[in-house]
Amino acid sequence: MFNDIGPMELVTLVVLAVLIFGPDKLPKLIQDVSNVIRKVRSFSESAKQDIRAELGPEFKDFEFEDLNPKTFVRKQLMDNDDLGLKEIRNSFDLRKDMEEVADAVHGRESATTTAANGSVNGSGGTPDLLKKREKLDPGERPPFDADAT
Secondary structure, three states: OOOOOOOOHHHHHHHHHHHHHHOOOOHHHHHHHHHHHHHHHHHHHHHHHHHHHHOOOHHHOOOHHHOOHHHHHHHHHHOOOOHHHHHHHHHOOHHHHHHHHHHHHHHEEEHHHHHHHOOOOOOOOOOOOOOOOOOOOOOOOOOOOOOOO
């Protein structure tokens, strides 16, 4: 409930409560607040029981936590694999894809391109478009790149 309140903030709240309500009224106030919380909990539990009784036996496994959109989506999509989502989710290998992109940027041969080309030096019949030539021959025009122009 109060997961984001640190120890110093809690001490500050206690000191403020003592200063505002006084040390003689504070125990009575804490008791009243705890009674209110207890009554609200009992009211909500009785409301849940009434709703379950009204829904009937078809909804005996109904949980009110399922009304939370995050829980509903997680339960329907993640636990129920009628659509084959686990297979799709497992087919993505982001680390391998990022390594391939890094290899392409740095001009290195990755294991995937080596297997696709059939050899380590890329002479398997397809030109290595990522490898840059050092210098052009005298009088040779630079290659034309339709995407760059």
